[in-house]
Amino acid sequence: MTRRVVLIGIGPGDPDQVTVEAVRAMNEVAYVVVSDKRRRDGDEDPLLAAREAILARHVAGEVRLVVVEDPERDRSPAGTATAAAYEQVVADWHEARAQAYAEVLRAHDGDAGFLVWGDPAFYDSLVRILRRVAEIESLRLEVVPGISSLQLLAARHAIVLHEVGQPIHVTTGRRLQEAIAQGQDNVVVMLNRSLDDLRTLDGQAWRIWWGANLGTAHEALVAGRLDDVLPDVERARAAAKAAAGWVMDVYLLRRDR
Secondary structure, eight states, X not given: OOEEEEEEEOBSSOGGGSOHHHHHHHHHSSEEEEEEOOOTTSOOOHHHHHHHHHHHHHOSSOOOEEEEEOOOOOOOTTTTSSHHHHHHHHHHHHHHHHHHHHHHHHHSOSOEEEEESBOXXXXXXXXXXXXXXXXXXXXXXXXXXXXXXXXXXXXXXXXXXXXXXXXXEEEEGGGHHHHHHTTOOEEEEESOOOSHHHHTXXXXXXXXXXXXXXXXXXXXXXXXXXXXXXXXXXXXXXXHHHHHSOOOEEEEEEEOO
């Protein structure tokens, strides 16, 4: 018997930005699977609590929550020094997550929901991982889109992410330098682990619209010429992480013409 597995985009964090379709999906599934990314100090994953709050807000009745400990991933400089090494680390991590989710789905009956921050289409691995699981289990995958941090960044700063008729280059912090070298001059950066690459740019040549923990109580915003506001970004990023226990930031970087 084919079971339904629904990937539900829940937005960047604000319960008010969960779509009507996502609310319906959360109420239709028999249970919701969430990963628990324990911190190195052993403290609970603050993002787990945030997802529980979203479920409590939108699901009628008691939520059947299945928590899966997220497999460890090698984040050491040595293990991710090259593109090939990084890709192998990610592939191994995806395989471990696929096995963990397959075990959960075998152990529980009924349709399952998986909550995805933002929109499942942007730099999230869950679609790929559950496609692997579907190859060995009888599953029908469905995806419910969500509000992305890209959309919320533009809304908070009241901007359009591109100039008239111009493209947007969306990349990760790891590949920002590559995008600049290619001549990209309108770059949205997600999965940003540090601000080191921003410090290498000509700060007079770029403007930045930056946001962290968008849609949460610890949201932070900074905008301006890179030279002028980078110290403000650094302080705001550190403050958001200290207050929330985590930080997810995104920014638009545009060459100042």
